[in-house]
């Protein structure tokens with residue numbers, strides 16, 4: 392072979408070797424590099440083709456590494472998602488704070504409690520959310536001494552919050568957890584119970600004092616004067632009646648409130664129920680020269696606890712008679728709408744002060760002017776319960792000096 396031939400052969404071989412080097416080394420290496428860079432950017436789905444040649448093994452190991460990183464990252468983010476879901480489904484609001492008192496995490500309940508979105512709160516100092524020195528003091532104590540602290544704070548609108556701060560062990564940047572329990576309802580219940588006891592004692596005291604003074608007067612000699620003695624006994628009798636009525640009303644109220652007596656629903660002829668109630672009250676109205684009328688259209692049958700509704704209407708009529716002067720009138724009307732039976736008891740009596748009106752359905756509430764009326768203030772609370780236990784409502788409208796109208800709306804099915 393000539394020298395030229397040798398040179399040409401070498402050149403061709405060199406060119407072939409170069410091509411092979413490019414195809415088997417350079418090109419796969421570039422692909423591997425591109426895939427590695429994509430992985431480094433966080434694209435865990437990046438893979439490289441597996442070439443034939445010396446780099447096959449490297450490409451395969453890179454793909455295998457990428458696959459296991461991708462599954463580890465997916466598992467971690469699923470875990471985080473679960474944790475966030477669990478924290479967010481807690482009914483108690485809480486926030487994780489760093490050592491400087493900044494909020495690092497706030498759950499959904501906290502967003503609702505403070506009416507602030509988590510992204511407005513996270514990263515901000517906790518005091519911006521709740522400026523209360525006791526809570527900050529508790530936060531510092533938990534952070535510095537590892538103590539668990541509880542503080543009860545009152546927020547505007549009579550909202551009571553119990554704040555519990557605890558250190559978070561091994562929480563990294565999460566230094567302290569602040570948990571909030573809304574105790575508003577508990578506090579309100581306590582208040583209602585306290586008022587209730589005070590009211591019962593107050594209401595019992597008046598008739599008891601009356602009976603006591605009667606007994607003392609009789610013991611002091613009045614017993615020997617039959618006319619005076621009879622008069623005093625009549626007074627004691629009225630006081631005893633008042634006590635008995637009150638105790639009965641209290642018992643009924645507590646039974647209804649504890650849910651002990653279920654509704655005895657039965658098909659009820661509402662018009663005749665109203666007629667008998669009005670008839671029962673007729674003598675009382677007559678004694679006060681009042682006209683008591685019933686104006687009921689065809690009401691048909693309705694599924695009701697007749698006894699309970701009858702007592703409610705009776706109560707309203709009794710009140711109407713009691714708070715209407717002689718010669719006035721009391722009217723009971725009733726109609727049936729597609730959804731409900733609507734019963735109204737109107738009178739031409741004293742009316743109710745607009746300041747008292749929103750409160751008359753509370754237990755023991757009596758408008759001042761009627762303190763002397765002898766009632767217990769429980770009647771309307773019972774009326775409200777009776778109607779609400781049927782899913783209905785009771786409303787009162789009144790003009791002072793002109794009269795009042797109480798409206799019972801009791802939903803019924805056709």
Ligand code: ADP
Pocket residue numbers: 710711714738740741742743751756757758759761764765766767768769770771772795
């Ligand atoms: P009471 O035993 O005092 O009648 P209620 O609960 O039945 O208790 O009524 C509460 C208060 O509401 C009464 O004390 C009275 O001030 C007022 N009230 C109720 N019904 C009438 C009415 N028809 N007219 C005027 N005031 C009324």
